[in-house]
Amino acid sequence: STVYCSSRRPRRMKLATREQKEDLTLRLGALGDQSAPYLTSLIDTLPGEDLKERVTTSVMQMKDPSALPVAVRLLDSGSTSVRLKGIKIIGATGDADYARYLTTLIRDEQPDIRAAAIHAMQLLGDLDTFEGLSYAVWDADAGVRLAAITAVLELGRRHNRLDRAVEMLADGLQRASGRGITDLLSALSRAGVRHVCISPGAR
Numbered sequence: 001s002t003v004y005c006s007s008r009r010p011r012r013m014k015l016a017t018r019e020q021k022e023d024l025t026l027r028l029g030a031l032g033d034q035s036a037p038y039l040t041s042l043i044d045t046l047p048g049e050d051l052k053e054r055v056t057t058s059v060m061q062m063k064d065p066s067a068l069p070v071a072v073r074l075l076d077s078g079s080t081s082v083r084l085k086g087i088k089i090i091g092a093t094g095d096a097d098y099a100r101y102l103t104t105l106i107r108d109e110q111p112d113i114r115a116a117a118i119h120a121m122q123l124l125g126d127l128d129t130f131e132g133l134s135y136a137v138w139d140a141d142a143g144v145r146l147a148a149i150t151a152v153l154e155l156g157r158r159h160n161r162l163d164r165a166v167e168m169l170a171d172g173l174q175r176a177s178g179r180g181i182t183d184l185l186s187a188l189s190r191a192g193v194r195h196v197c198i199s200p201g202a203r
Contacts, residue, residue: 036064091120099126122151137172
């Protein structure tokens with residue numbers, strides 16, 4: 001029988017000391033893909049950021065789709081750190097069907113969540129969620145904005161929709177301010193656009 005299917009393993013993990021938890025987690029990781037859902041379920045309860053990150057990395061390397069439903073549940077955690085790890089697992093392991101779980105996060109109040117969701121959407125490469133990135137290319141947070149600009153250009157090229165990507169960046173330019181204008185102009189230049197008109201009073 002596998003560790004994941006064992007009904008006694010979760011109790012052992014809950015009652016173990018930190019050192020025992022770390023040892024047990026590493027042993028589970030060595031078992032292979034069948035341990036991915038169980039390891040993912042531990043992320044919200046394991047002590048210490050280093051251990052959480054180690055488990056997340058192990059799950060990402062496994063690329064086991066059975067971990068994805070558990071990763072989606074992590075998105076509802078009260079911890080920003082845990083939510084970020086759920087996003088990373090989805091981005092590394094999921095497919096286009098899982099991009100829909102990330103689209104609502106583009107408007108999350110936490111900039112780190114917004115940026116991570118956009119990067120994961122870029123990795124998943126889903127054309128259906130491509131349009132949703134238009135809101136983020138003029139985000140006030142530089143990290144979010146640059147992640148969105150990069151994702152829009154990459155997905156536009158990947159799906160032969162660069163013309164639409166340019167339109168999204170140009171539309172964002174009408175709404176951006178400050179450094180956002182510079183970032184968008186630079187992105188449009190990289191896309192081959194040399195002349196851009198900004199409507200008076202558009203912002």
